[in-house]
Amino acid sequence: MTPQRSTGAGAEAELPEYAGHYPLESCLGSGGMGVVHLARSTSGLKLAVKVVHAEFARDPEFRGRFRQEVAAARRVSGAFTAPVVDADPEAARPWMATLFxxxxxxxxxxxxxxxxxxxxxxxxxxxxxxxxxxxxxxxxxxxxxxxxxxxxxxxxxxxxxxxxxxxxxxxxxxxxxxxxxxxxxxxxxxxxxxxxxxxxxxxxxxxxxxxxxxxxxxxxxxxxxxxxxxxxxxxxxxxxxxxxxxxxxxxxxxxxxxxxxxxxxxxxxxxxxxxxxxxxxxxxxxxxxxxxxxxxxxxxxxxxxxxxxxxxxxxxxxxxxxxxxxxxxxxxxxWPGDGGGPAAGRTTAPATAAKVTAWRAKPPGKGSGMPLCVDGAGTLLCFRSGLAYALDPTHGTLLWRRSVAGERTSGTPAFSGGLLLVPTDGGRRVVALDPASGAPRWQRDMSGPGGMQSTGGMLLVTGADGTVTGLAGASGDTKWHRRVAGQGTPALASYAGDPLAYAASASADGAYTLVSAVDPGSGGTRWQARLKGTLQPIGSQGGSLFLLAVDPATGEANAVVRYTPGSKAVRRVALSVPLMAPQADVRGDAVHLLAAGGSLYALDLGTGKQLWHVETSVSRGSAPVSSAGHVYFTAPDGRLLAFDAHDGSLVGQTPPRLDTNAGEVAGVLPTPLLAGARVCAASPDGTVFGVAARDPAGW
CATH class of the missing domain: 1.10.510.10 (Transferase(Phosphotransferase) domain 1)
Structure with missing residues (x-):
């Protein structure tokens, strides 16, 4: 049957003939986001196929919303919903097929x-x-x-x-x-x-x-x-x-x-x-x-x-x-566009707090995408489209800028050994810049690294063969080259304030995970622990390592685990529902998780309780960061959002700042940075901005 022309407001004049390999027989109805068609599977099973309107298929935010819809519908498929049969949220016209x-x-x-x-x-x-x-x-x-x-x-x-x-x-x-x-x-x-x-x-x-x-x-x-x-x-x-x-x-x-x-x-x-x-x-x-x-x-x-x-x-x-x-x-x-008014929540700046002036820095030079920034000992060091530059975090003043000779960045820059380290060429090369002037200090070619991590003034590079090389961040000189006992090809992780780096590898059946703590100065193993389940490190505080417990069959996180090597104590706090690909922030005993789809959770590993959770309605977000009684993260449209760390209420958000190229989607959403009294973030239009950390209601 030839698809019917739509007569609904705003729908396309001519509807598509196929969604994936499913021929669309007739139009069942038109909604705000898409058109629902009758279709049949190869075996003759009747399906209802939702196809996103062409105008919204070009909008990255709508694509994110549709991906979230597909994920939610798949998760709840059962006796009380229309089961999802197939979907392709990445198609030119995203679609989802459910049982008719x-x-x-x-x-x-x-x-x-x-x-x-x-x-x-x-x-x-x-x-x-x-x-x-x-x-x-x-x-x-x-x-x-x-x-x-x-x-x-x-x-x-x-x-x-x-x-x-x-x-x-x-x-x-x-x-x-x-x-x-x-x-x-x-x-x-x-x-x-x-x-x-x-x-x-x-x-x-x-x-x-x-x-x-x-x-x-x-x-x-x-x-x-x-x-x-x-x-x-x-x-x-x-x-x-x-x-x-x-x-x-x-x-x-x-x-x-x-x-x-x-x-x-x-x-x-x-x-x-x-x-x-x-x-x-x-x-x-x-x-x-x-x-x-x-x-x-x-x-x-x-x-x-x-x-x-x-x-x-x-x-x-x-x-x-x-x-x-x-x-x-x-x-x-x-709610107003700037995030003020009642939607901004109850938290306000103390009456005695000094006024913190917000600033916004326009992107220097040409290019596209969100800048990737790190804290360089009191200076914001940023990289965007082959251009490195430094900003004063108090006023947003441009301190210097330097082109990194036609290099393509690959990953987030790091600050190590007093230098800005920029990974380029798919991680096969590192360029080190002076944070005061942007002048190049050294560069190294890497032989097919499996990953790179900066900690303790060292740059740890994991090769494809699993061997780890320790480079001095200040000079780029090789200090050691060795394997980590018991770890195949370790993906090392490090956390602010912790002198160690961590590797974790799960057994083939997911029954246990071997966790290794590595001394970045020598490459030696400080301690190892064999912990129950499939675990992924997410942070460290006060001598304890925090990990996510993941279901090896689904990839969903179902608990947070704290391991204290001194006492070998293990505390596990279960999540009320499994979370897909959560990003974490650890502050004291508090753990905040932002999952794919926008669910934000707070847990207290001291009391062993989940404190609260909210649905933020953000399709995806950066890793969260907490300070001054708030939890901050960045949305794909450039908003910086702040939630009350005590009850999860939204207390403020900045306006969206989208790239003029609506078809470009940031692969990495930079984590907000805490710089004194300010929290700094980047947006898709290339700007970097700083706002008062303690006064999200005034953003």
Missing amino acids: IPGPTLSEHVKRNGPMPAAQLRRLMAGLAEALRDIHRVGVVHRDLKPSNVLLAEDGPKVIDFGISRPKDSELRTETGKLIGTPPFMAPEQFRRPREVGPAADIFALGSVLVHAATGRGPFDSDSPYVVAYQVVHDEPDLTGVPESLAPLVLRCLAKEPEDRPTPDELMRELRSVAASYDTQAFIPAQRTGDDAPAPEPSGAGPAPGPRGRFGRRAALAAGALVLALGAVLTGLL
Whole structure:
């Protein structure tokens, strides 16, 4: 069948014929992020294939969002979702194929059949609670649960669409112009503190979905998304028409504060008390047939028109409410682009603190990409597109600049032996520059190194044969050349303030990891330990080494381990959910992990507890760094974000600073640097900037 032309707003005039090797038979629906097609596998299995709009396929941030959607959908594939069959988020037009589920969306069902009776509402609420329980168990927050994202299959409701950016869902946008949900089904914190959204936001959405299913409208109802936003934050929900047996439970779901809402397990217990048993008959009263059954509605579709009792009663106040709502939304209810206002959180600079002036340094010379910078004994030493330069961290003043003769950088520069060391030519060469002038001091060709690490004034280079060479950072002279006992081809790691370097290699079955502590001055092994599980070093503090425990089958981290060689004590703190590719910061006993997809976790290895976690809504981030009671990291769009180290709340963020070449994506996101009273970061447009570390609310 030839693909149908799309008539949806903003969709392409001519749709693609294939997604990967799947021929697309017909268009099922168009949403803000892409178009959903009916397709079939080689064996004839029916699939629903989502293909990203061409205009967004060219946007690196949207590609990141789609990768996150695919990862989330794969993680939660199960009884309550549409299982992912195949996907290619790196294709010219990224796509994802899920199992075709016959059945209408909840929105379609209510439009066609009217409000659901109480028995069906109980089954719907129980099914969605079970779905959210499974979704939250694997660390995913849906953030956009709404009637058009609920399919009514014969065996119960299925939650679909794990994308969190939908440019055509409404008029409400984040600071980068991308939406975080659909206003009638968003929780108050999604407007007030959009990057603190956790599982409780899905519970609020469930309450709104139940009201829609029971009445044909939402608990907060208006044609204007701005008015809806104001109502969600300030007004009480209108539950007129919701069955009395369910109204108290729905009202708890719609509590303004996340901590006042029930968990999915609590919902299921409450529902069992409402009805001693559930009707197990087919969920859908009128099953549709044909290929048009599960078409997701265009994302911009809102609730069906229905009774507007609350607004009828407030007709005399409509004009004033609209003015107040617009004013509140535009000046304080939503988050401003510079990261100020309510979204910036509660932490402010102490009244007695000295004023710290922010600065921003434009990139010298031509080139593209994010600068890679290191702290060079009080000077910011940076490298970008073959150009090395130094900045004063107090004022951002350019101190010197020097071209590194047509060399291509490969990896992050290092500061060792009082010199700036720049790895080039795929790591096969190192150029050493004087931090005061940029003048070259020495350069060395490396023979196929397997890795390079700077520590203790030494440069440790691992060759392809596993032999490690120790070079003096100040001169480039070879000081030693040897193997590390028990380590094949060690990837050495080092950490600020620790005089040792560390290597870790797991056994073939993942049962144990051999950890070696290497003296960078001599290459000798200070100590070795055989620790349980597959472990990766992430930091050291106070004589202890911190490691991630990784599942060898999935590559996901499931715990943080602290090993103290003096006492040989081991403490293991399990993560509440497995994390993919987390980057870590260790400060005292506190460990902060930022995972792929933007989940930020805090653990206390002293008490052995996980303290908190937040979903930052950043597709990926740099390694985090903590100081002054905050956790900082950089986003792909150039924002520097700060979260409260005590409770995980967002306390500030800088504006995005994107490269003019939107098709270029930074392979490495530089870790923010702490320089006195400032935290310094780089952005894709090439600028380096410094802001007050203790005052993220003022960024």
